[in-house]
Amino acid sequence: MFLASVLGACAPKEKITKVVIYTAKENEEIEEFIPVAEAAMPDLELEVLRLSTGDLTARLLAEKDNPQADLIWGTAATSMIIFKNEGMLEPYAPEGLDVILPTFRDPDAPPSWVGVDAYLTAFCYNTVVAEEHGLPMPASWEDLLDPVYEGHLVMPNPASSGTGFMFVSSILQGLGEDAGWAYLSELDKNMAIYTKSGSKPCKLAGAGEFAIGISFAFVGARLKREGAPIEFVLPADGAGYEVEANGLMKGAANPEGAKRFLDWAISDEALGLYAKYFAVVAKPGFPVPEGMPADTADRLFPMNFQWSSDNRDSLLEEWTTRFAAKTEE
Structure with a gap:
């Protein structure tokens, strides 16, 4: 059952390539992040489907033989492990992977999924x-x-x-x-x-x-x-806690566009946005959000x-x- 809305980007006509993103991130995050991503990649039209984690996992498994998404963004690592085991993810090492903490990514090289934050x-x-x-x-x-x-x-x-x-x-x-x-x-x-x-x-x-x-x-x-x-x-x-992770879908209609988004999704620009919402992100050095204890990472x-x-x-x-x-x- 759908628990959230589909948020489609209002793309200028000059955009020539569409990237379909499935996510379990909260709507307020999507509304802040996607315009920033589009400004960084103005030739991409980012179409986002948002569902709760359980419903998103079920949908992706149902679409296993006919994937509709190009990539997964901000979905539980426990679900990403399932998708990896089902052969649904294309291993990909996004640009900047070397700065991501090892505990936030699939141990294989290249990884099938890369985490960005933890709730x-x-x-x-x-x-x-x-x-x-x-x-x-x-x-x-x-x-x-x-x-x-x-x-x-x-x-x-x-x-x-x-x-x-x-x-x-x-x-x-x-x-x-x-x-x-x-x-x-x-x-x-x-x-x-x-x-x-x-x-x-x-x-x-x-x-x-x-x-x-x-x-x-x-x-x-x-x-x-x-x-x-x-x-x-x-x-x-x-x-x-749970790690929110990203991954490239095997059989993606637009793998090159998806890879560009996955590169952006672990950039300092994106990590700075995650750090506004989460006290624990995949790269050290970002301040914790206002109101969160400075030692949050030690309480997990x-x-x-x-x-x-x-x-x-x-x-x-x-x-x-x-x-x-x-x-x-």
Whole structure:
């Protein structure tokens, strides 16, 4: 099911070559990044399809034998590993690859995918709603199991949201599968709804509809800057994270145009834009966004993306069986 819109670039008539980009990036990022990319490559018409991570992954797999995209931009590394294993990606070393941290790219040379930034889990805590209901600010994952939060929590469904999948995967990796599923069962008792979008829990908390949204950190930081009564909390017991990555589609209609975009997508110009939204980017040296802790990178839980990718289908099947009934319409 589509959870976001198709954003097509308004291209001047002199543009002669179209590049089709599939992405799971947020609409506000796309709206800022694409005009900058078009200014850097004025002969390219950039056509962007935006879906949530789960829906984008399903669509790309469905199009495996007849790819419609030229490239993937800003999609979870766990999904990119699946696409690589399915033979859907054309290995490509974009210009400037040598400055990208090794942990942000496929280890093969040339790589099938290259990461650009990392999003991490945070709690978005509405101070006004919390005060009305006498809810303390949670500091850790364990705190969220307190019965005082029953009906006041909201988080993303991992089947549609990369943020939700990253959260569930980090819990299972951190606690072990038996203890992890037990934790998620207890957490479900306090959960009001599961959303289809990764950013929506924080936006709902910011709007005062719920006290606490489990989401990704940059949304909380942005809402707080915009004046929402939000505090965002990086859990003391470690924040799960996911790398957003890019890759060239095998069988792309416009591989040369796609390669030019992939080169731009790890340029300092592009990395500077990512750094406005994310505290962790693929090249060191960029300042963290306003409102984010300077030591954010040190608070990350050590994720095993290969495990997440290998176990994705079984994890989502189990989660859906247990908890999906609370998903929003």
